[in-house]
Amino acid sequence: xxxxxxEIGGLHKSFGALRATRDVNLAVKEGEIHALIGPNGAxxxxxxxxxxxxxxxxxxxxxxQGVDITAKSVEERVHLGMGRSFQISxxxxxxxxxxxxxxxxxxxxxxAFRFWKPAFQDSALIRGAGQILARVGLQDRQxxxxxxxxxxxxxxxxxxxxxxxDPVVVLLDEPMAGAGPEETQNMTQIIKQxxxxxxxxxxxxxxxxxxxxxxxxxxxxxxxxxANGTPAEISANxxxxxxxLGSES
Amino acid sequence: MQQIKGWFTxxxxxxxxxxxxxxxPIYTTLADLPFWNDVAMRIMLLGMAAMGLNLVLGYGGMxxxxxxxxxxxxxYVTGIANFYGLDNGWIQIALxxxxxxxxxxxxxxxxxxxxxxYFIMITLAFAQMLYFFFVSLEQFGGDDGMVMNRSDFVFIDxxxxxxxxxxxxxxxxxxxxxxCVLVHSRFGVTLRALKSNQSRVEAMGLNALRFRITAYMISxxxxxxxxxxxxxxxxxxxxxxxxxxxSGELMIVIVLGGLATLAGPLLGAVVFFLLEEFLPEIxxxxxxxxxxxxxxxxxxxxxxxxxxxxxxxIGVSQKLRAxxxxxxx
Amino acid sequence: MxxxxxxxxxxxGFQTGVTLFLIAAGLTLVLGIMDFxxxxxxxxxxxxxxxxxxxxxxxxxxxxxxxLAIPVTFLFGIVLELVIIRHLYRRDHMEQVLxxxxxxxxxxxxxxxxxxxxxxxxxxxxxxxxxxxxxxxMPYPAFRFSVIWVGLACAILIGLFVARTRIGAMVRxxxxxxxxxxxxxxxxxxLFRLIFAAGATFAGLAGMMLGxxxxxxxxxxxxxxxxxxxxxxxxxxxxxxxxxxxxxxxxIVDTMGRVLLPVILRSFMxxxxxxxxxxxxxxxxxxxxxxxxxxxxxxxxxxxxx
Numbered sequence: 104x105x106x107x108x109x110e111i112g113g114l115h116k117s118f119g120a121l122r123a124t125r126d127v128n129l130a131v132k133e134g135e136i137h138a139l140i141g142p143n144g145a146x147x148x149x150x151x152x153x154x155x156x157x158x159x160x161x162x163x164x165x166x167x168q169g170v171d172i173t174a175k176s177v178e179e180r181v182h183l184g185m186g187r188s189f190q191i192s193x194x195x196x197x198x199x200x201x202x203x204x205x206x207x208x209x210x211x212x213x214x215a216f217r218f219w220k221p222a223f224q225d226s227a228l229i230r231g232a233g234q235i236l237a238r239v240g241l242q243d244r245q246x247x248x249x250x251x252x253x254x255x256x257x258x259x260x261x262x263x264x265x266x267x268x269d270p271v272v273v274l275l276d277e278p279m280a281g282a283g284p285e286e287t288q289n290m291t292q293i294i295k296q297x298x299x300x301x302x303x304x305x306x307x308x309x310x311x312x313x314x315x316x317x318x319x320x321x322x323x324x325x326x327x328x329x330a331n332g333t334p335a336e337i338s339a340n341x342x343x344x345x346x347x348l349g350s351e352s
Numbered sequence: 353m354q355q356i357k358g359w360f361t362x363x364x365x366x367x368x369x370x371x372x373x374x375x376x377p378i379y380t381t382l383a384d385l386p387f388w389n390d391v392a393m394r395i396m397l398l399g400m401a402a403m404g405l406n407l408v409l410g411y412g413g414m415x416x417x418x419x420x421x422x423x424x425x426x427x428y429v430t431g432i433a434n435f436y437g438l439d440n441g442w443i444q445i446a447l448x449x450x451x452x453x454x455x456x457x458x459x460x461x462x463x464x465x466x467x468x469x470y471f472i473m474i475t476l477a478f479a480q481m482l483y484f485f486f487v488s489l490e491q492f493g494g495d496d497g498m499v500m501n502r503s504d505f506v507f508i509d510x511x512x513x514x515x516x517x518x519x520x521x522x523x524x525x526x527x528x529x530x531x532c533v534l535v536h537s538r539f540g541v542t543l544r545a546l547k548s549n550q551s552r553v554e555a556m557g558l559n560a561l562r563f564r565i566t567a568y569m570i571s572x573x574x575x576x577x578x579x580x581x582x583x584x585x586x587x588x589x590x591x592x593x594x595x596x597x598x599s600g601e602l603m604i605v606i607v608l609g610g611l612a613t614l615a616g617p618l619l620g621a622v623v624f625f626l627l628e629e630f631l632p633e634i635x636x637x638x639x640x641x642x643x644x645x646x647x648x649x650x651x652x653x654x655x656x657x658x659x660x661x662x663x664x665x666i667g668v669s670q671k672l673r674a675x676x677x678x679x680x681x
Numbered sequence: 682m683x684x685x686x687x688x689x690x691x692x693x694g695f696q697t698g699v700t701l702f703l704i705a706a707g708l709t710l711v712l713g714i715m716d717f718x719x720x721x722x723x724x725x726x727x728x729x730x731x732x733x734x735x736x737x738x739x740x741x742x743x744x745x746x747x748x749l750a751i752p753v754t755f756l757f758g759i760v761l762e763l764v765i766i767r768h769l770y771r772r773d774h775m776e777q778v779l780x781x782x783x784x785x786x787x788x789x790x791x792x793x794x795x796x797x798x799x800x801x802x803x804x805x806x807x808x809x810x811x812x813x814x815x816x817x818x819m820p821y822p823a824f825r826f827s828v829i830w831v832g833l834a835c836a837i838l839i840g841l842f843v844a845r846t847r848i849g850a851m852v853r854x855x856x857x858x859x860x861x862x863x864x865x866x867x868x869x870x871x872l873f874r875l876i877f878a879a880g881a882t883f884a885g886l887a888g889m890m891l892g893x894x895x896x897x898x899x900x901x902x903x904x905x906x907x908x909x910x911x912x913x914x915x916x917x918x919x920x921x922x923x924x925x926x927x928x929x930x931x932x933i934v935d936t937m938g939r940v941l942l943p944v945i946l947r948s949f950m951x952x953x954x955x956x957x958x959x960x961x962x963x964x965x966x967x968x969x970x971x972x973x974x975x976x977x978x979x980x981x982x983x984x985x986x987x
Contacts, residue, residue: 181557193552195545206545209538210556216563221358221536268557415775462972466979469718469774473914474975477968480907484968488961490954596907600782607779648790654783658776659768 105133107166108184108302109154109272114163116149123149124160125327131272136294136303138313141323142346147306150323151276154304155187156180168271186270186301190277192257194249200260201245204232207267239263239293255286262293272302279309291315322346359532363614365666366528369622374521377514389517393585395625396524397578402605402617403527404574409603410612411535412567413547417472417599418459418479422452422572424594426579428486431589434500435492441503441510441584448580449573456572460565476596486591497590500583510584520581524618527574531614534570543567544612608657610666619665627653685819690940691933692815696825698932699832703887704905705912705924706839707880710852713919713985715770715873718777721761721784722884722909723902729754729885730892730901731792734803743806747889751882758881762874770873789899800896828890835883836925843921852876853985908935911971917981927982931967938963 109131116124123146131137141147152158154165156177165173172180195203202223208231209215209222222228236242239259249257258278265273278294279287291312297303307313313320314334321331324346330337337343360367373396380388401423408414429448433439463474492498502510510516534540543563545553550560583589592598601624609620631650636643661668708722732753737746765784769777805824812820843849851872854862863869888902895901912931916923943959950958974982 177554178557178559181555187555189551189555193549193555195548195552197548198545202541206541206553207556209542210553210558213557215538215542215558216566217538218534218540219537221355222538222541223536224355224358225538264552265555409775415778417778462976466975469712469918470914470975470979472718472774472778473910474972476907477911477971477975481965481968481972484961484964488958488965490957494957494961600778603775603779604782607775642794645790645794647786648794651783651786651788651790654786655765655780658772658780658783 107131108133108168109304110164110166111154112164112166114150114153114165115161116153116158117161123326124153125325127163127323127326127328129321129328129331131302131304132319133302134299135318136298136305136316138305138307138317138320139323140307140310140313140320144325145323146326147323149326151274151306155185155274181268181270184271186265186268186273188261188265188273188275188278190280192261194257194260194264196248196250198249199245200236200241200247200249200252201229201232203249203260203264204235204245204267205229207235207264208232211268235263235267236260238266238297240289255282255289258282258286258290259293262290266297266301270301272304275303275305275307277307278305279307279312287312359529359536362536363528363532365615366532366618369615369618370521370525370528373524374518377517389514390585391625391629393517393520394582395621396520396618397582397585398601398605398624399618399621400520400524400527401575401578402602402609402621403531404571404578405602406606406612406617407531407534407543407571407574408564408567410606410616411540411547412543412564414464414564414568415472416463416475416568416571417596417603418475418477418482419571419575419602420594420596420598421459421479421482422456422575423579423582423598424482424486424591425452425455426576426581427583427589427593428492428579429576430503430580430583431498431500432492434503435498439501439504441505441508444503445577445580448576452572452576453569456569457565460568460572461561464561464564464568476599479594479596479599483591483594483596486594493590495591497588497592499588502584502587516581516585520585523577523581527577528614528618530570530574535614539563539566604654606664608664610664613664613666616664616666623665686940688816688819689821690936692821692829693825694933694936695929696829696832696932697936698929699829699836700887700890701905701909701912701932702836702925702928703832703883703890705909705916705928706836706921707877707882707884708909709913709916709918709920709924710876711880712913714852714876716774717766717770718774718781719766720778720781720906721788722781722880723904723906724785724788725754725758725881725884726888726891726902726905727788727792727897727899728757729882729888730803730897731796731801731888732757732885733889734801734892734897737803743804743809750889751886754885755878755882757885758878759874761881762877766877767870767873785903792899798899800898803892803897805893824893828894831886831890835886839883839921840925848872848875908967911967914981915971915974917984919985920981920983923981923983923985931970934970935963935967938966942966 107130111127111129114124114127127150139147149158153160156175160173163173164171167180167183167185170183172183195206205223205228208228211231233242236245239262241256241259241263244252244256249260252260262275262278265275278290282290287309294303294316305313305316317334319331319333320337322329322337322343329346330340330343373392376392377389380386405416405419408416426448429451430444433444433447438444459475459478463471463478466474487495508515508519542553542558546560546563554560579593582593605620605624606617608623609618610616627650631646632643635646635649663670704722704726708719711717711719729750733747733750736749737743740746740749769780809824809827811823813823813826815821815826843852851862851867908931912927913924915931916927939960942963943955946955946959
């Protein structure tokens with residue numbers, strides 16, 4: 104693990120009198136899984152929105168592989184290598200699993216603005232789409248309509264789509280949300296396998312999963328980062344125990 | 353080859369209807385009912401315009417309440433060109449397509465910054481602006497409209513019997529083919545994905561506006577072509593073509609046949625016309641005093657379609673087939 | 682273009698504006714709270730006008746006719762909501778547009794069957810037929826003057842109700858956050874029904890006031906419906922205050938436009954062309970105004986969530 108791929112420095116965001124983000128500093132190193140944890144209401148959603156590009160921070164800087172993306176649009180950030188999975192599955196319900204992957208694959212190839220050949224029969228796309236699904240083990244379910252999938256399978260598809268464009272850093276927003284114990288284990292294994300292929304900023308409430316996966320953690324409380332370090336360091340940290348882990352355990 | 357065949361087999365009902373329209377004059381000639389050719393032409397043009405709107409409405413999820421404006425532009429470009437002596441039909445169509453593309457791009461660009469009810473209203477606003485603009489053009493008849501001669505299509509004589517008819521069939525077939533190709537293409541698939549979940553598609557790094565404006569422009573051009581041919585058929589243009597209720601009519605036709613289906617708009621146009629023709633007749637038989645008030649029944653029918661007929665004729669028939677097919681099989 | 686003439690047109694514009702407000706108020710609340718697009722709101726205007734005409738003819742007294750027509754219109758709104766409207770709340774806007782479009786067709790024909798296709802005349806009583814001196818040397822039609830007062834009174838009434846009463850608070854909550862309002866356990870269905878019926882009643886009242894000025898005929902509400910939709914978009918959906926301000930602006934722009942544009946056009950066009958083009962371009966003005974507002978304020982001037 105070496106240079107930081109995602110660096111956030113001095114981020115501030117206020118909504119009127121409410122200071123949602125106060126001097127947030129965070130760095131995701133290349134190849135690591137970096138978890139962002141914090142109690143409800145800590146401002147994780149606002150922070151993610153600023154990292155992803157839906158919200159402009161009032162002050163501070165976000166660097167993606169050294170490039171300043173603070174003012175860049177979502178589209179530009181994705182092209183520069185940012186990926187994202189959503190807390191509530193944003194999968195394409197009216198299409199099959201394979202079709203979802205094909206749409207992601209044509210976007211990855213930056214060849215979506217084409218008018219002639221039928222997309223879903225295009226062998227050039229199907230191969231890549233299959234690989235996208237294989238990453239999460241969904242290739243056997245490829246002909247199912249997404250609306251027919253179980254919740255856990257949809258979360259897997261969500262993950263697959265987030266990784267489709269081979270992003271440099273991917274934001275995983277509560278991938279275990281709503282998943283049962285078996286599905287959580289499965290998802291944890293899959294995310295573990297991704298280590299080294301990409302860098303991950305993991306936002307998650309499930310502490311078992313977090314401690315299994317994270318190389319390092321950052322703790323967000325009331326809009327500001329109060330600690331960061333290895334799982335061992337964080338568990339031992341008094342301030343964190345008080346603010347967060349204490350009330351959790 | 354396989355691919356080309358695929359476009360036709362993807363929408364068998366659509367091509368069946370187009371084929372029926374192509375063969376229809378055989379019947380009307382034998383039965384000596386030339387009036388029905390005119391009815392068929394109007395249905396085809398309505399279906400064509402509805403197919404254009406369906407691209408953005410059904411497949412794109414953009415509820416544009418102003419597409420009648422593009423039909424009007426197509427018609428007026430033809431009428432005004434004729435007025436000034438530029439009566440080459442091919443040039444007129446090229447002009448109509450070009451102007452609709454540009455207008456579609458501008459209106460699309462301005463409107464697509466909004467969404468939901470605001471989008472519906474701003475598209476309506478632009479359509480109303482164009483409507484009143486054409487009403488204000490006194491030299492072209494204003495409110496009353498103006499009469500025009502059919503255009504000169506050089507090697508096609510529009511005054512020859514059935515010339516215009518088959519020109520419209522050709523335009524209809526072209527539109528049908530265009531829709532079949534587009535809907536299945538990468539562009540079309542992305543457009544449909546945007547309707548399904550815009551956030552996801554944007555998270556893939558795609559620009560929603562680019563796809564949507566393009567779809568909007570294409571649909572505007574299809575409506576423009578329908579308008580140009582309509583002006584030739586009617587030999588008359590007036591702002592009525594672009595009244596907001598015409599846009600409503602297009603939506604009714606699409607929903608009646610089946611939103612986001614290839615055959616829906618054309619099927620809907622056929623049914624719509626049949627209702628318009630036969631409802632008054634039916635009423636004349638059972639309640640003669642109220643035959644003129646057939647719109648009452650049509651209004652109720654429309655409400656019923658919205659409340660109980662989700663998916664239009666195609667959707668309902670699919671549901672019925674699924675239910676009874678399983679029972680029988 | 683005398684000063685008196687311009688002033689008279691300003692009054693007319695204001696009168697049109699408050700009438701538009703009466704129609705727009707119900708429309709904006711129904712769209713803002715129930716997220717329901719009601720094209721048949723224009724039919725409400727028509728129903729009110731017909732009810733008042735009939736009841737005036739029956740009782741022989743204008744004031745009594747209008748007074749009785751108000752509960753009739755209210756009841757009509759309740760029934761309509763019960764039978765059709767409430768089934769459509771969960772549908773998407775396009776379906777609501779189409780269904781209410783069907784209602785327009787239905788009501789127009791029903792009225793045609795009941796009263797014939799022609800216009801009914803709604804005659805004014807002596808007390809309202811004369812002129813009022815609003816300023817020295819400026820006589821203004823008494824009826825229009827009273828329309829302005831009625832409209833203003835209703836605006837103040839609605840404004841106070843929404844701002845000061847408990848039900849009004851629920852309405853405001855509903856306008857800015859319908860889901861939360863329902864979660865608070867407020868009888869949402871009854872609230873919706875009352876809001877819809879109240880909106881319908883004010884629209885009907887507008888119809889009663891327009892009847893004597895224009896004509897009571899099938900389809901009389903359609904033009905106003907579109908204009909009211911423009912008003913609520915400019916004003917901000919769900920905002921009563923926005924609806925009032927936008928309605929007055931639209932009323933004045935529309936009226937003054939119709940009067941001034943032909944005059945302006947005459948300076949570089951011949952009279953016939955100017956008089957033909959003038960009103961049409963004036964009609965465009967309102968839509969241009971809305972489009973400009975939407976480009977800079979995509980949710981209107983005074984959105985309640987704003």
